[in-house]
Ligand SMILES: [Zn+2]
């Protein structure tokens with residue numbers, strides 16, 4: 001059994017409306033399923049409906065909210081984005097924008113008890129659902145990029161009308177569908193209330209259980225772990241140790257990883273409805289697995305020496321380099337000039353943030369060391385290794 005130490009943190013104000021809605025849905029859901037429309041009193045069609053709306057909402061969250069919007073793992077046509085927004089609304093977990101911004105914070109500061117909204121270090125209960133009872137101010141939210149979310153009309157519309165959309169797709173539509181076979185009340189209980197409870201807890205398990213117990217084949221720098229049971233319950237998101245490669249369209253890179261979200265994305269890609277699937281480089285994946293394998297076998301991390309011998313450049317030489325390569329993006333990290341141009345399209349945090357911290361000839365130098373070393377993101381070992389590959393010279397001040 002793995003686990004994490006619980007860290008105490010000052011409490012934020014209670015989010016009463018969220019808490020009341022969440023608790024009452026549980027009370028009415030269980031009352032409805034036990035006394036009003038119990039399992040043996042509802043037709044099979046109602047139970048099938050409950051299963052389908054539960055799974056479609058899970059997929060709306062995993063494919064839409066998580067992989068498409070939070071991590072930009074692929075690009076989707078308008079119609080696909082609309083369907084995913086509708087399914088995700090039925091998940092009752094906030095709008096795409098609300099969810100994605102918090103999830104981006106989670107990845108940037110995983111396990112940080114102050115900056116990670118559902119830090120596993122604050123305990124299993126808190127990371128599972130405790131956090132939604134509070135309304136904290138995230139001081140680092142300002143630093144999270146949101147331009148891509150704000151520029152998508154589907155995201156803007158869904159954010160503006162989120163509450164009516166969630167009520168319609170989460171409660172009204174299943175009830176109307178149940179009326180087709182004369183069981184609107186059963187459909188309300190099983191396809192409305194219970195399906196919502198199931199979506200909540202399945203997705204919440206990714207923040208709690210998947211940061212608590214399971215395998216770590218790719219990295220042990222954070223608490224994220226992979227479990228098969230969770231993959232079954234969450235449309236494939238259970239291979240959560242893949243955290244280190246958040247921009248990948250898959251949750252597990254291997255054929256045998258249970259990942260229906262991945263299979264649906266692949267099918268949509270074959271149909272031409274989604275494009276630009278982003279994947280981790282095979283070498284990075286292999287290196288991460290070998291690193292973890294070594295650590296498991298020997299009990300210590302392998303010693304990887306940095307033998308890079310770069311030239312020494314002053315700022316004028318960096319300006320000359322930029323002049324010779326117009327449009328390139330050079331940043332200063334840890335006293336090195338790093339040409340990130342080839343990485344712009346792959347950077348999980350987006351290209352604009354790299355541009356923002358890039359060297360601009362004859363302007364005040366903004367170094368990226370603070371941002372890279374945890375100011376904007378706690379970069380993983382893999383990300384550091386990747387950064388090392390793009391160094392072009394040491395900075396001689
Ligand atoms: Zn996570």
Ligand SMILES: [Zn+2]
Nearest residue numbers: 066103107246
């Ligand atoms: Zn993620």
